[in-house]
Amino acid sequence: MKINKIILSFISAVAILLSTSVVSFAKVVGDKIVLGAAISLTGKYSSNGVHTQNGYNMAVDRINSMGGVKVGGKTYKFEIIYYDDESNPKRAAQLAERLISQDKVEFMLGPYSSGLTKAIAPVTEKYGVPMVEANGASRSLFTKGYKYLFAVLAPANLYLDVAIRTAVELNGGKGVRIAQAFEQDAFSQDVRLGILDAAKETGSEIIIDDKLPKELNDMAATLVKVKQMKPDVLVVSGHTKGALTAIRQIAEMKVDVPMLAMTHCDAAKLSKQHGKNSQYALCASQWHKTLTYKDNFFKDGMTYAADFQKEFGYDPPYQSAESSAALLVFKDAFERANSFDQKKVRDALAATNMQTFYGNIKFAPGGQNVDKPMVLFQVMCDGAGKCENKVVAPLKWASAKLIHPIPKWSDR
């Protein structure tokens, strides 16, 4: 019994010793800049987690092969330590803590989704670790006064703002009647707040304002109301399940509405899963490959898409593009700071003002990117039923003309 105890305590002592003396990755080892990232490789966000990781890896390879990062006359290469956060906010916060205090990472890349970014931000803030994130758009991330959080994407409240403004413009500047259905989660509710603001400014009226449950897969009740009230615009946001459910039931119930605006269409692969039924839907997107922004690493959207396709075998969703952009921002900030001091890098990040293939990047004091508008694309199908997403707004980037109003089901 006693011997057992001694052996046990010996083993645990060794274990503790081993666990604390794991080789510590300082911020910069030799010629490497080590970044940390907790990403959802399993769990419910795993598909988008993988898109995020592919975006990061693509940019790391590209920057490293094109000369790396030059700081203080020396060249450094990027390296990322990944952990799987299992799509779980608590786990993500633990991993952030581990990356910073155990692996000694001094710069972080963001996880996937607003919820997980919200879990990690207090940790990086506490340790003063600059984090550039590419997949957390929730407005509340940018109102907490975080000093070390920078997001390359436009905040959630701007997602469908363009759609309402376009509808008002097409209505001769007069307000429109809006029906909206949003899932009850942080992101979708932020999109909703954006619509409320846009409605107020344009004198539009909100006639249906439904909140969908988290496990939504049936919105027939909302659509019946839409049929009765005949709004000018129907806005739906509820991640991929919201987009898929809306299109399925709108087609089945033959709901006629002049404009249908949604989020997450490309993540839901709408045109693939629903084909012609998804035609004419307007979708908010952070990025589209046909946009003509340029940079030195990926050239432009079309080249990025082709390279990405070659490396990973699928067309890049915007989640990958924005993740790649995060690395470009870091590289730029390191070189301008000309130092690895966290404060200096943070200040350099705050002063970022650059163009990438993904869009212009300039941070507001809250950390959100204010220099990149959202784009709207419309699903357009040809006679053979092959559907494509074409950018229709803002007009500057449009590659096709918006089809408005949506033809009635009886005429299709």
Add this chain to the structure above:
Amino acid sequence: MITVQACLDGILLGVLFALIAYGMALQWGVMNIINIAQGDLVILGGYIAYFMYLYGIHPAWGVIVAPVIMYFVGVGLYKLVINKVVDRDLFISILATFGISILFMQLMNFAFGADVVLANSGYGTTFLFDNNVVLPNSKIFSAVVSIFFAICLVIYMKKSKLGRAIRATAQNARAAKILGVDTEKVYAATFGINAALCGVAGALISITFTIHPYMGLPYTIRSFMIVIVAGLGNLPGVALSGMGLGVFEEFADYILGTEFRIGAVFLLLVLILVYRRFKLSRKREYLK
């Protein structure tokens, strides 16, 4: 017209819920096991139909293929896990099936990915009352199939040898065993039949709604509620309370707003539990 629409929507939805609850009631009654993994079995059935759809087979055939595959999944589960807990108390079985539920979710996520998917049936739409009431044919199809399977099950339980054995075991397992019923086989079959029903429901859900590895729990909860409302061993009651729940949900949605839909359902559950408790206590006093 909204009333008619809501009633029809609710009934069609409720019939589908009732089918899932049916399996749960059967299992609960026979084996005294509350299966938390019920919803996950449903989703697995949905994926079977979805994969048939991907390979160019019409997903409606899923209502025949999915139950066959799911039956064996159910029997396998029983042999691997459930027969080790079936004689313990209710709490252990809840824990065990809870574990199975988590395992299934993760495995499905691993195997099929985390994307939300659906199978398109291309069934079109039925218009009633001068186009004022709209019913997707896929929903009508799923209700008809659910009713068909439920009726088949009732007949099977009444007429077949295994059905009688299952009912005997539910009434008194010890007596059934003494009279020569192989209760072990009965339990395995019950679990298999439940899984098969889940398979049918899953295939129907992939046609009418969407499926996702983590979407099982709401189905478990709804079927749990339907069974509680109907009471154990009350199969017509399950059908009625299923439809009632569907209609109630739709009306709660129209009157209170979508955000209160699930809340209203839970409120109803609490009210019914309180009511049933009163009734039971009255009965007890009477017995004294």
